[in-house]
Amino acid sequence: QVLLQESGPGLVNPSETLSLTCSISGGSIYNYYWTWIRQPPGKVLDWIGYIYYSGSTSYNPSLKSRLTISVDASKNQFSLKLSSVTAADTAFYYCARGGFNRPLDYWGQGTLVTVSS
């Protein structure tokens, strides 16, 4: 059973960088795409972007200028950095396996990140 776990600060100051890591257990990061999704409270799920284990990425154009997704295959992890955050970036953030014209077959439980001073 593949398990994914998001980790990172639950509170970020406005204008700073939001950083999250997704740790994968029970399976390998190799040969798969890995995706970040978020959901602001009471709003729709928002696709952030994905990364292949080799490092190639695809981002949501609405976030591209502030977004970096990276992978550390040796640690079976991938990460998200979103810069210059505002209150609009407050959301539950989920990591999942899948992407590039594939469904998301395993998800983490999500982590709430609040942007506030």
Next chain:
Amino acid sequence: DIQMTQSPSSLSASLGDRVTITCRASQGISNSLAWYQHKPGKAPKLLVYGVSRLESGVPSRFSGSGSGADHTLTISSLQPEDLATYYCQQYYTIPYTFGQGTKLEIK
């Protein structure tokens, strides 16, 4: 962006009922349509992908159908554990987009 219009936004049904949730895509998405189940505090779960392919381990009371713009998730006989919010997603064109969700309640 492709808009995924999902309906209804909420639904109350009795145990044993047949439940149908619909999703309409604003543009062509080929067969790249998935349905997810999300229970509070838990990881979302893939139910159906490729419009009608049941994910391994998902009960056979769940089924997906559709073609072109219009797609449907059906639960043939509602069970207590089906209390959840359901989402459709297109994974054909970036940015991949989700429906607004259908919150299913048990009467």
